[in-house]
Amino acid sequence: xxxxxxxxxxxxxxxxxxxxxxxxxxxxxxxxxxxxxxxxxxxxxxxxxxxxxxxxxxxxxxxxxxxxxxxxxxxxxxxxxxxxxxxxxxxxxxxxxxxxxxxxxxxxxxxxxxxxxxxxxxxxxxxxxxxxxxxxxxxxxxxxxxxxxxxxxxx
Amino acid sequence: xxxxxxxxxxxxxxxxxxxxxxxxxxxxxxxxxxxxxxxxxxxxxxxxxxxxxxxxxxxxxxxxxxxxxxxxxxxxxxxxxxxxxxxxxxxxxxxxxxxxxxxxxxxxxxxxxxxxxxxxxxxxxxxxxxxxxxxxxxxxxxxxxxxxxxxxxxxxxxxxxxxxxxxxxxxxxxxxxxxxxxxxxxxxxxxxxxxxxxxxxxxxxxxxxxxxxxxxxxxxxxxxxxxxxxxxxxxxxxxxxxxxxxxxxxxxxxxxxxxxxxxxxxxxxxxxxxxxxxxxxxxxxxxxxxxxxxxxxxxxxxxxxxxxxxxxxxxxxxxxxxxxxxxxxxxxxxxxxxxxxxxxxxxxxxxxxxxxxxxxxxxxxxxxxxxxxxxxxxxxxxxxxxxxxxxxxxxx
Numbered sequence: 001x002x003x004x005x006x007x008x009x010x011x012x013x014x015x016x017x018x019x020x021x022x023x024x025x026x027x028x029x030x031x032x033x034x035x036x037x038x039x040x041x042x043x044x045x046x047x048x049x050x051x052x053x054x055x056x057x058x059x060x061x062x063x064x065x066x067x068x069x070x071x072x073x074x075x076x077x078x079x080x081x082x083x084x085x086x087x088x089x090x091x092x093x094x095x096x097x098x099x100x101x102x103x104x105x106x107x108x109x110x111x112x113x114x115x116x117x118x119x120x121x122x123x124x125x126x127x128x129x130x131x132x133x134x135x136x137x138x139x140x141x142x143x144x145x146x147x148x149x150x151x152x153x154x155x
Numbered sequence: 156x157x158x159x160x161x162x163x164x165x166x167x168x169x170x171x172x173x174x175x176x177x178x179x180x181x182x183x184x185x186x187x188x189x190x191x192x193x194x195x196x197x198x199x200x201x202x203x204x205x206x207x208x209x210x211x212x213x214x215x216x217x218x219x220x221x222x223x224x225x226x227x228x229x230x231x232x233x234x235x236x237x238x239x240x241x242x243x244x245x246x247x248x249x250x251x252x253x254x255x256x257x258x259x260x261x262x263x264x265x266x267x268x269x270x271x272x273x274x275x276x277x278x279x280x281x282x283x284x285x286x287x288x289x290x291x292x293x294x295x296x297x298x299x300x301x302x303x304x305x306x307x308x309x310x311x312x313x314x315x316x317x318x319x320x321x322x323x324x325x326x327x328x329x330x331x332x333x334x335x336x337x338x339x340x341x342x343x344x345x346x347x348x349x350x351x352x353x354x355x356x357x358x359x360x361x362x363x364x365x366x367x368x369x370x371x372x373x374x375x376x377x378x379x380x381x382x383x384x385x386x387x388x389x390x391x392x393x394x395x396x397x398x399x400x401x402x403x404x405x406x407x408x409x410x411x412x413x414x415x416x417x418x419x420x421x422x423x424x425x426x427x428x429x430x431x432x433x434x435x436x437x438x439x440x441x442x443x444x445x446x447x448x449x450x451x452x453x454x455x456x457x458x459x460x461x462x463x464x465x466x467x468x469x470x471x472x473x474x475x476x477x478x479x480x481x482x483x484x485x486x487x488x489x490x491x492x493x494x495x496x497x498x499x500x501x502x503x504x505x506x507x508x509x510x511x512x513x514x515x516x517x518x519x520x521x522x523x524x525x526x527x528x529x530x531x532x533x534x535x536x537x538x539x540x541x542x543x544x545x546x547x548x549x550x551x
Contacts, residue, residue, distance in 0.1 A: 054459070057474070057478075060474075068463070129195035
């Protein structure tokens with residue numbers, strides 16, 4: 001499958017439910033969907049299109065948060081990134097895709113602790129990278145988090 | 156059932172381990188029934204740091220994610236930036252990137268082979284591997300100026316050229332290395348004891364490898380035929396002749412076979428590069444990075460390394476996501492360690508390449524987490540068992 005074949009299969013299946021389809025090059029494409037569609041879309045891409053889950057990456061867009069789910073189709077070297085926007089920054093939630101692939105287990109834990117996004121249905125959202133005594137409600141990869149300056153006079 | 160279960164804590168600090176991580180093995184007798192892992196002891200917030208640095212600086216930061224992969228992360232990073240606005244890279248620079256990538260693969264696989272030998276108690280392999288790895292580090296020093304943390308890569312090219320007069324030296328060293336590698340390959344892959352110890356141990360099925368999206372040698376040893384160098388071509392891999400090594404078994408032995416045979420391919424790739432490398436500039440000197448987002452993927456020694464960078468037109472990234480290959484390979488321990496024997500746990504964890512394990516202490520707990528047996532009790536039980544065995548065989 002070339003990138004146009006993949007995008008056609010996605011648009012045929014989902015139609016208007018894909019908010020935006022951006023074909024950046026013959027190797028890369030970005031697709032916008034509503035957060036509620038993620039399990040369905042990720043499941044279709046992973047199982048039916050046989051793509052590999054690379055990783056998810058969250059971004060703090062100041063007025064909202066977004067998560068990109070990257071999938072690659074290795075036979076043709078294509079990476080499709082599925083974008084979801086979470087507008088409620090005080091209580092950002094999205095369904096877990098660990099039912100689609102266990103490969104999402106750790107990254108959901110990571111995004112949960114670093115961005116404060118809750119993954120509904122993921123039973124294991126314990127800390128992965130931050131120390132156990134990290135203060136609650138402080139999300140270091142949000143733009144509002146400023147790295148404290150180290151005072152050189154203190155040891 | 157919980158009364159039969161013991162917890163074996165491993166880590167996070169132990170002289171054997173290079174990096175801190177905490178493993179909690181839950182065992183019933185010798186059988187591992189559950190595993191939990193705690194990482195993050197080395198979390199330095201590099202993604203956050205990178206947001207505060209310019210594109211030129213962030214390459215030096217990602218280089219320090221890992222000393223062993225200090226060519227892979229920078230290449231993935233610069234490729235992500237180049238993907239944002241399609242920056243051209245001169246031919247010669249692509250060749251040099253490919254050479255450093257393959258040198259890194261060889262020295263990393265040699266390092267792993269040594270550690271794997273060490274973990275199964277075969278220290279000769281450990282000594283040999285690390286000794287024969289030295290010439291590769293010396294070649295790396297000739298090419299980049301450093302044994303590790305090469306400071307070689309930049310957006311649009313590389314920072315340092317390979318001198319013509321160095322090429323004969325590199326080829327001679329590589330020849331010597333291949334002879335030693337050939338000997339080592341025979342010593343490891345033809346050894347019946349290693350076969351007996353590693354075959355059928357820690358099997359990761361092809362379905363599980365796909366399901367967990369495993370990458371690199373871990374995936375290829377389970378017949379999941381993916382390799383970024385072939386599938387998402389970068390550098391000059393698509394112009395060279397080389398093979399992707401796969402195995403069907405998915406056990407620890409298959410992972411060793413994949414890594415050992417890959418080193419021969421890497422050496423062949425380096426020779427072809429040195430042979431075909433054209434003269435010319437090594438840097439396209441890009442000026443501005445346009446707003447946008449880009450993805451860089453490369454095949455690090457442990458598998459696909461993934462960098463995502465978002466830029467708003469300023470000199471530093473809005474977001475820089477790094478995903479190292481072990482992140483995907485690590486969770487496969489749920490498939491490979493659970494159900495196996497506790498004595499295999501060490502080598503199975505080591506087989507994905509980052510992990511070491513050494514039993515620090517043991518304590519038997521019941522369902523209420525109450526200690527049932529103390530160290531003195533264990534020694535007494537052990538002595539009693541020895542006495543029973545002696546009696547049975549009439550030694551006493």
